[in-house]
Ligand SMILES: O=C(O)CCC(=O)C(=O)O
């Protein structure tokens with residue numbers, strides 16, 4: 001096992017000058033279509049502005065898109081409107097006025113530089129731009145709008161199409177200064193494991209507990225379909241990890257505990273301020289967030305997110321074709337399903 005001085009998790013950082021910030025703001029201000037009601041028109045407008053990204057940011061995106069260098073990129077000092085509305089008190093898709101914040105085009109330009117924007121039909125009422133902020137009703141769930149510790153996770157793992165990259169844009173930082181996004185290099189962590197551990201983690205022995213189980217274990221726990229943490233798809237190694245996975249037997253439980261400890265040790269804090277964009281290579285990195293103290297008064301932290309795939313075969317898909325089905329949805333815990341879909345509660 002290498003206990004070298006190299007940090008396991010690396011983060012690349014690019015910071016726009018104020019002039020570059022102003023230039024990007026003015027170039028993207030021409031994007032008028034509403035991404036929540038007419039994504040196709042919105043994307044066509046945003047795409048025409050791909051050159052608005054500075055060469056340094058473009059190059060950094062190309063690197064992370066190709067899986068080279070650091071698996072995490074932080075771009076700082078992006079333009080956020082000074083008159084950003086108060087952080088909403090209900091799911092974005094439940095708002096009466098689903099107006100764009102003016103920041104979506106920036107995310108779209110980033111997403112389209114990396115691959116193709118996509119999402120899941122069952123999530124966020126099919127929106128391709130996700131708005132995440134603390135919601136009282138979601139306090140304790142493992143979801144971006146919670147307040148408890150958000151465990152380290154691969155974004156949307158164990159699906160036919162998992163995101164290759166994700167982009168998280170901070171519209172409003174945490175007023176308490178407490179929120180810290182965490183990023184850890186899963187690929188490097190796995191590469192440092194010995195062969196018996198790798199063999200254990202390669203067995204389909206890891207699942208989520210659920211009240212809508214596909215499998216009921218000998219001890220009575222209901223779980224989703226067991227999957228390997230180290231798997232393969234189309235001949236390529238696929239790594240998928242989530243902090244609340246459970247193991248289906250004792251050997252796999254020991255391996256999962258060991259990996260969990262190492263992944264936590266590898267995590268680096270990335271506190272996000274307004275105008276910070278975090279891009280993650282979801283094939284290599286896991287991310288999460290510490291517990292926070294939301295105020296639920298319109299001043300809370302607000303992130304906007306887009307998911308990216310490099311594997312949708314069709315070029316320039318329509319908005320409808322960008323939504324894939326989350327076929328594991330039926331086995332999710334009922335509470336989690338309600339949160340995901342944005343069902344009013
Ligand atoms: O709140 C955070 O910093 C992490 C959010 C997250 O995991 C996500 O939106 O995918």
Ligand SMILES: [Fe+2]
Nearest residue numbers: 144153155287
């Ligand atoms: Fe996430």
